[in-house]
Amino acid sequence: MNKLTQYLQIHPADNVLVALQDLEEGHNISFNGIEFKLPNRVKAKHKFSLYDLPQDSEILMYGVLVGRNKNELRRGELLTTLNTEHATEEFTLKERKLNWNIPDTDRFSERTFKGYVRSDGKVGTANHWLVIPLVFCENKNIEVLKDALKEELGYQAIKNYQAETRQLIELYQAGKTIEEIISVDLDGSEDVRGSKRIFRNVDGVKFLTHSMGCGGTRLDSDSLCGLLAGYITHPNVAGATVLSLGCQHAQASILKKEIYARCATFDKPLYILEQQKYGTEERMIQAAIKSTFTGLMQANQHERQDAPLSKLTIGLECGGSDGFSGISANPAVGYASDLLVALGGSVILSEFPELCGVEQELSDRCVDEQTALKFMNLMKNYNKRAEEDGSGFYANPSPGNIRDGLITDAIKSAGAAKKGGTSPIVDVVDYPNVCTKPGLNLLCTPGNDVESTTAEVGAGANVVLFTTGLGTPTGNPVAPVIKISSNTTIFEKMNDIIDVNCGTIIEGEESIKEAGERILDYVISVASGELQPKAVQLGQDDFIPWRRGISL
Incomplete structure (x- = not known):
C-alpha cells in the first residue's frame, strides 16, 4: 500500500473492496480495469461490492466465504447487517498443508532477553508473587491482605486519583453547587511510583479474586484448579499464597494434583491456608502475612539473566x-x-x-x-x-x-x-x-x-x-x-x-514485515x-x- 491508496482488495479472490478512508457518494472507483461510481457513501473500514451480485451470492474476503447477501447488491453498494448475513464453508479433514512463509531471522538470530530462569527450565519475563483464593468465600480476606501488604511493600498503583476526590470535597465544603462542581477542571492524578519498594527483584504482589470454586459444576471448579495451577507454575510467578475456606468443591488436594501435573518437579514456595482450620480470621490473616512476607524474601533472590528468544x-x-x-x-x-x-x-x-x-x-x-x-x-x-x-x-x-x-x-x-x-x-x-x-x-x-x-x-x-x-x-x-x-x-x-x-x-x-519486526523488538525490551x-x-x-x- 502507498499513501494514495483509498481502497483495498485483501485477496485476489475477494469480490468486495475495503475502504481505507471515507469515500463519498459518487466517488470514482477504478480497480483492475473495472470502473464505477459509488452509489452511496462508504466510511473507512467498511466494505463495498466489486460486482453486481444476485441475491444469496457468496461474499468473499481474505479468500474465504464470510457471508451471503440477503438481496441483490449493486456494484459499489455498501455491505451492512441489513443486506449481508453470516455464512461459512463446511470444513472436513483434508491433506496437510505445512509449507509456510518462513521469515528471515538474521536480525534476531543472536538476540537474547533478560529473564528469570526457573528450575524447570522455563524463563519468566517478570517475577511476581500471587495471593489467590480457592473459592469466592475468601475474596474479602484477599482484599484484607491487599490492604495490609500492597502499599507497605511499595506496590501501590503508579497513579491514584485521591487528589481529585480531595479537591471535590473542598469544593463541596465551600458550598459549591452541583453545576459548579461539574464544570471545574480537576488538577490531575498523582504519580505515586513505588520508590519505597522493599523487594527490588519482585515486580509485583498480585491479589486475584474470582466468583468460582463452589456452588457451580464440578467441571467448573476442577477447571478453576487447573487454571490456578497454571498461574502458580507460570514462569513469571515465584510463588503463591492460597486462601481456602475448607469445604468448597475446589479443594487444595485438587489444586496440588493440577500443579504437579503441570510441573512434576515443582519447588516454588507455596502456602495454602485453610480458614476453617485456623478458626478466627485474625489468626489466618496473620499467618498469611508472615507466609507471604517470607515467600517474598525467597522470591527476591531471583535476578534476571540472559535467555534465548526460544524461551x-x-x-x-x-x-x-x-x-x-x-x-x-x-x-x-x-x-x-x-x-x-x-x-x-x-x-x-x-x-x-x-x-x-x-x-x-x-x-x-x-x-x-x-x-x-x-x-x-x-x-x-x-x-x-x-x-x-x-x-x-x-x-x-x-x-x-x-x-x-x-x-x-x-x-x-x-x-x-x-x-x-x-x-x-x-x-x-x-x-x-x-x-x-x-x-x-x-x-x-x-x-x-x-x-x-x-x-x-x-x-x-x-x-x-x-x-x-x-x-x-x-x-x-x-x-x-x-x-x-x-x-x-x-x-x-x-x-x-x-x-x-x-x-x-x-x-x-x-510494510507488514517492518511492523512485525518492530513488534518483536518491543517484545524483547518488555x-x-x-x-x-x-x-x-x-x-x-x-x-x-x-x-x-x-x-x-
Whole structure:
C-alpha cells in the first residue's frame, strides 16, 4: 500500500473492496480495469461490492466465504447487517498443508532477553508473587491482605486519583453547587511510583479474586484448579499464597494434583491456608502475612539473566477489533509470530468463536490428522453448545465491531486468524491446559477478551500481544500485555493504554514485515524489563476464569 491508496482488495479472490478512508457518494472507483461510481457513501473500514451480485451470492474476503447477501447488491453498494448475513464453508479433514512463509531471522538470530530462569527450565519475563483464593468465600480476606501488604511493600498503583476526590470535597465544603462542581477542571492524578519498594527483584504482589470454586459444576471448579495451577507454575510467578475456606468443591488436594501435573518437579514456595482450620480470621490473616512476607524474601533472590528468544511464549489476543484489524495490526502480529516460531519460540492463538470460517485453513495447517481432528471437534462441539443455548458463533461480533466494519463473525474471524501467521499448527490444547510444544498452538477459549487472555497466560504465555481497533485497557496480573492499534486515530486518542501503532501500515508508511519486526523488538525490551507496557503501568490486572458454559 502507498499513501494514495483509498481502497483495498485483501485477496485476489475477494469480490468486495475495503475502504481505507471515507469515500463519498459518487466517488470514482477504478480497480483492475473495472470502473464505477459509488452509489452511496462508504466510511473507512467498511466494505463495498466489486460486482453486481444476485441475491444469496457468496461474499468473499481474505479468500474465504464470510457471508451471503440477503438481496441483490449493486456494484459499489455498501455491505451492512441489513443486506449481508453470516455464512461459512463446511470444513472436513483434508491433506496437510505445512509449507509456510518462513521469515528471515538474521536480525534476531543472536538476540537474547533478560529473564528469570526457573528450575524447570522455563524463563519468566517478570517475577511476581500471587495471593489467590480457592473459592469466592475468601475474596474479602484477599482484599484484607491487599490492604495490609500492597502499599507497605511499595506496590501501590503508579497513579491514584485521591487528589481529585480531595479537591471535590473542598469544593463541596465551600458550598459549591452541583453545576459548579461539574464544570471545574480537576488538577490531575498523582504519580505515586513505588520508590519505597522493599523487594527490588519482585515486580509485583498480585491479589486475584474470582466468583468460582463452589456452588457451580464440578467441571467448573476442577477447571478453576487447573487454571490456578497454571498461574502458580507460570514462569513469571515465584510463588503463591492460597486462601481456602475448607469445604468448597475446589479443594487444595485438587489444586496440588493440577500443579504437579503441570510441573512434576515443582519447588516454588507455596502456602495454602485453610480458614476453617485456623478458626478466627485474625489468626489466618496473620499467618498469611508472615507466609507471604517470607515467600517474598525467597522470591527476591531471583535476578534476571540472559535467555534465548526460544524461551518466549507469546499469547495472541484481540479486543475492540475494527475493519482495519485484519489488514494492519493482526498481520503484523502474525509476522512477529512467524519470526518467533522460526527462532524456536512458541505462540498461542485462542478465541475459537473468532476462528469461525477459517477452520479449513487452520485444520489443514495442523501437523497431523489427529491434531486437525481435535481442532475440528472442539470447534463443532463449542458452536453446537452455543446454538443450543440460543446463540451460535454468528452472534460474536459486538456493536462496536459492527459499527466499525466487522458485520459478520466470519469477516471478524478471517482477520483475527491473521495473528497466527503462516506456520504449521503443532498442537491444539483445551482449556485450562498448558501449551508445551514450541511453535504455533491453538488454545480453546471464548472470544471474551479477559477470559481468553486469562486462559492464554494460564497456558504459559509469558507475554501477550493484544491488537485493538477501538481501544481497550485490558491487562493481566502476571504477564505483560502489549496493546497494538490497527489505526493511528485510536493510537493518538488513547495513547495512555496503547503501546504500538500499526496504523502506519494503512497509511502506507510501513510494510507488514517492518511492523512485525518492530513488534518483536518491543517484545524483547518488555521481556527484559527495560520497558513497561501501558497496561502494566496502569496496574490493569484483569483476571476472569472461564465458566465452561457458553461464553462467546
